[in-house]
Every structure is written in C-alpha cells, then in structure tokens.
Amino acid sequence: MPSTVLPPLSPRARWAVPVVAAVVVAGAVAAPRLAAADSSELPGLTAQELVAAVAEAERTPVSGTVVYTARLGLPSLPIAEVSGADPTALLGGSSTMRVWSDGAERSRVALLGTVSEYSVVHDGPEAWTFSSTSGTATHYVLDAEGQARYEAMAADLADGTLDAPLPAGAPTALPEDLAAQLPDEVLAELAPSVDGSLPTPAAAARAALAAAELSATVEVTGQSTVADRAAYEVVVTPTSDGTLVDRVVLDVDGSTFVPLRVQVWSTQDEAAPALELTFTDVSFAAPSDAVLGFTPPADTQVEEVVVPSSMDRPATAGAPTPGVDVSGTGWDAVATISGVDVPGLLAADPAALVEQVSPLTIGSERAQDLVEQFRPTDEQGRTAVDLDAATLYETLTTEVEGGRLLTSTLLSVLVTDDGRVLVGAVPPQTLLDLA
Amino acid sequence: MSRADAPGALLEPGTGYGDLPPAPALRGSLARLLVAELRLVLGRRRNQALLGGLALVPLVLGLVVRLTQDSALRDQGPGFIGEVTGNGLFLVVASVFVCLPFLLPLCIGIASGDAIAGEAATGTLRYLLVVPVGRSRLLLVKAVGALVFAATAVAGIAAVALVTGAAFFGVAPLTLLSGDVVPVGDGLLRVLGVVLYVGLSFIGLVAVGLFFSTLTEVPVGAMAATVVVPVVSTVLDSLPQLSAIHPVLLTHHWFDFAEFLRIEIGWDVLASGLGLQAAWALVFGALAWSRFTTADVTS
16 A cells, blocks of 8 residues: 555545456466467367277376256255255256376265265275265175186286287166176276266266267367367267257367366257366376275264175176166167156155154153154154155156156156156156056 | 545545555554454454354264264254264364355355445444555455454364264264265265355455445344345356356355265365355455555544
8 A cells, every 4th residue: 555655645646446356356267267268289180089089098096176067857856955065956057076096996076065075986896976965984895706707807907918809798777777788897897886976087988989889970079178188079969869968079189189078068059058177277196195095983873884896786687687778879879767666665765764763762761752743744653854755756757647657958857657667868858658 | 435525535636545654654553453353253252253153063063963863853954964873073074064054155145245344334444444544455454354353263163073972972984975084084084075165155245245345334134234245146056047146156066075075086076166256255355455545444
C-alpha cells in the first residue's frame, strides 16, 4: 500500500486498483489454460497401429486424478450428500477419483467425497474395499483352486513361458462388461472381482476396444489435449443401429498410449456424452509401494469374502452360465436372466441392515423400548429403512405391462413379474418385444 | 455513500492521507497502533466470549462422544466422529468439521465486519485517523487484527480439541480416510496441516468482512453481510447447475482440508484452495482499500 510514499492518487485512480486486481486474478486463472492449449503435432497412426499400441501400453504404471461424469437420465439420487463417498454416486452426476496402478496386478482406486473416501485396492490375488463412511473393510480372496491357478499363471508370466493360452472372448450383454483377453491382463482376469468396483479409463477403453472387435468401425479422427497431454482421438462406432450406444470416443496419450479419456455417447443425447471418464492430471511414474497395498486398521470390522474360481469367468462362449440366455451379438445383445427372486433380494437387504444396528442399546432398556415403538415396521415386524434397496428400486424403475422397466440413455433393464431380468444396451421397446 | 456534503465533515478526501509525517515517527506509530489493535481485538469481552464459545465445541463434542460410545447412538453422524473414540487426534478433525460450515465464519464475520464500522459507530474512527499513520496502514492494522482473531479462533478450537481428545481417548496412530494407518508423529503433522489450512481458508472471508466494514457505520450490517457471503456461497456450491462458477466460490475448497487425511496428499488441490483465498483477499482487500482511502469519515 504505497499511499504514503507515492503522491496521492485521485479517488478515481484508487477505484481502478480493485479492477486491476480482478483482472490480474482472471489472468492468473486463464494463463495456464491458454498455455496448455497449444499441443505438439503427433505422428500419424492408423487405427490398427493405435489399437496395438494401446494393448502394448497395458503395463505402463499410471497415477492421477480421474473425473467421472454420468448423464444417464436416471432420477437424481442425492446419495453422496447423505452418506459420503459411495459407489452408488456413480449412477449420476460428477465424481472425482484418484487412481494408482503399477501397470500389472496391483492398483488402487479411491472415490473421493467430502471428507470421505471409498477405496478399492487390488493387490495380486487379493483385493480390499474400504469405506471411510461406514469404517468397514471387505477382503476378497480367491478360493484354493483360484489361488493355485493364479500363482501358476504369475509364475508363467514371470518366466515368459506364457504362450497366450487365452480363453476365448467372453461377450456378455453389456458392452462395458466385455472382457478383453489381452495377454497382459490374464492375471487381472484371474484376480478376485470386487462388489462395488470403480471404473478407470484404462478398463473402460479396454472394454470398448474389445467390443469394437466384434462389430464396430474404429478410426483415428484427430488430436486432442487431455490432462495437458497431446492425445490421439479414436472413435469406435457400432455397426449395428439397434443399440443405444452411438459411439465411444477414446483419447489415447500420444507418447505412452495410455487411454486418458473415454466418452460413451448415447443415441438419445447428442449434446453431451452419457458417460465420461477423464484424467484431469496424470503421471506415468510408478506409484509408491504403500499406496498399492492395504492393511486394515486394527479395530476395523473386516468382512471376508472368498471368491469362487468358477465365478471368475461368467458366460464363457462355449459354456453359458445356467439361467443366462443371450440373444443377439455385440452391441445390441440382450441377456435374459431367469429365475431371479427380485422381491426376495430387495427384502433381504433392509433386514440385514437392521441386524447390524440392533445389538447396541440406546441408554436404558426402557429407552430402547421407547425407540422401538417409534421405528417404522412393516407387517412382519421388520424395520423399514428409509433409503433401502426397495426404495431405490421403486425410484429408478417405472411400471410397465408385465413388469418394471429401468430406462437410461445407455442401458435398459426389464424385470418381468415372472422373475426374468432382461438387460441390454438397447432401446426399452426391444426388451418389451423380447419379453 | 459520500458524506462530503454532510455538516461537520472532519476529514475531507485528500486531506487525511497521502503526504503524512516522515518514516521514523511513522514506524513507531504503526507498531504502537498494531499493539493497541491486537489488545483491543483480543481483550474485548465480546471477542473473548466468541473464542470461549468456539473452544467449548470440542469439549462438548468430546464429552458427547465419550458418554455415548457404548450405546446405539455411537457412530451417528459423519464417519470419522465414530473414529474419535479410538483416537483423540480425530477430535481435532471432527471439531473443525463441525465448526467450519457456520460457527467459525459467524465469529470471524463478526470480528472482521466490526473492524472499521465498529470504530465508526462508536465515534472513535476520527481519532484513529489523527494518529500519524496513513489510512492504508490503518486498514492494514485492522486487517491484521481480524486475521489474528481468525487464527486464534481456529487454533483455540484445535488446542482444546487436542487436549480433550488426548485426555478422553488417548492418542493413537491415525487412520486415514483411505483406511491406511500412519504413525502418531505423521498423524500429528497431518492434523496440524488440517488446522493450518482451515485457518488460511478464512483469509478471503476476512477481506470480504473488511470491505463491508468500510461501507457502513452500522457494524451489525457489515457483520450480517459478511456472514451471509459464505452461506450463499455454500448454497450455490451445492447446485450442480452452477458448476461453471463453483471453482471461484469462496467456500468451494474449504472442506479440502480432507486432503491431509488421504493416503497421498493432493498438494495441487490444497494449492488451488489457497490460491482462491489469495484471489478473494486481493480483490476485496483492494476494494476495501479504495473505499477506505477515498471515503469521508464523519464519525
């Protein structure tokens, strides 16, 4: 504040100071963005070369911040505000995640909430999830058969004796779920799968490219800048027009060929991608060992889950899983799962929740009785929890003839009254016709 | 707001600032003024009551968690309040979390909104302007006073929380939000980082309060206007339709203190939070300066 040194400024000049301050601030915000805008020219590549390079890049260590945005057209669920970081938040809106991967079988993905976090850690043949909101951890391990197979495969991969005895491609109904069978991820394939896993650009890109092999055109359309890095833009367009997926746009880093951004565009919405996963900053240095492992805190409840090895590979091409019937192929495939007891599944949830809460008493026995009086219960005396699975189901689905229908910009699900569930990335009418 | 035409205008613009006495005398005056201001801010009963009330929060929170830890009421509220029972360090985080949305902005808004309007209301501002210190420096002294109050408020909460937590629950290795555990020393440093970041997060609010304080002679008006800013900012921040303006909202990065509790601290997130505060402080500090050095002071 130089007013005692410099000659006095006129009032008008003094009022110019905050204007200058505002301009300086705006400039400081805008300058890095403008600087990042110019990207160097990348050498031209064909689609095949690029897809091969992406497969090669599987083993590149990656860490960074990923922003996930879903515009699925589902009713809004303000779950994140109620319960902190939770994978259900991925159904809509924007979420921020941090990812660390060593490019092989160890990785960590953390979904960030306001002073909360939900982490998924894959550490070779075991996996962990931890929610800071509930303070509980879940430990996933393979059963004996799966463990033996995993170790044998790991040893083979280390020796370099693995001459690609890969299982055939396993198309399931959802394009996202199409498991690509690239040599480097056999281990990842054998590692235990986790309930409530979090998406990453690498996994999404892999799924899209695997689906592209079935029935889609792949072309390199140009260059883009993602996370301040020059990237190739690849567009995967399904050849079928019976699917809700209009196109998948991948942005692949120009020098490491790691997928930096994946956008899934729906035929229903031309203005913005229905799903977007993008790095906002990225580093290709190997993450520290502490990040890639997990040891639960001493006094935490740990739920142990043994993943049966047969569940690792649902619906392989040769032997379809009993009860699942896939009609159509590729992008417009519809899976029909029969014999699903939907009301049973939904009812089981709140009951389990109440059992966890109940053992503790509030104050004295009498106070506990008083509390019980005010707990809303249904006819069987079960406590009705506010935001339970049944409510969620009611909110998301609409009543149609012969069942309930969930529609979104990318996926349709029809639950029929006779216990069949039809799932596909197709318009709802297709499901109704099939059912 | 010009009072140039008001009867009895004591100091016309252009007469009370600018070419004031030479540097040596001024330096002594500035130091004396600063000491007097700090004594005023920290010695005032009202401010002491505010600081005392804030310091009660961790005490009450600690007691409540302690008394309910064996009943069904435990583990209510945000997840880490349940963590307090296992680790006194978490009481610091829990107290800051509880005070950050409203109590702290309220107290700091009161102190910074009062800084100049309070003097004007009691008719003492004219005497301050007689002190051989330019208006710019007087404003600076007032800003330092309000910042010291903010720092004291945050540090007070943290200190009481640390002592209460350690006494009730002991200090143990810190469980991060990701579920990983860090040793006590590292944990203490991280909690200190939380407190420091939260303290620095109020720089912008102090500047806003100072600006409102120069606009009016009614301290309550300046205080209320200052307190409204973070509340409105929080409301706007919760509307996804306004995501374009979220990054510039005053409160947008307040809860990023949680970065200190993640496995890898996101320094870039913290830096953008502090940069945002610096930007608000710069713009509203400049506004306050323009207003204060051009206004007619009549009381």
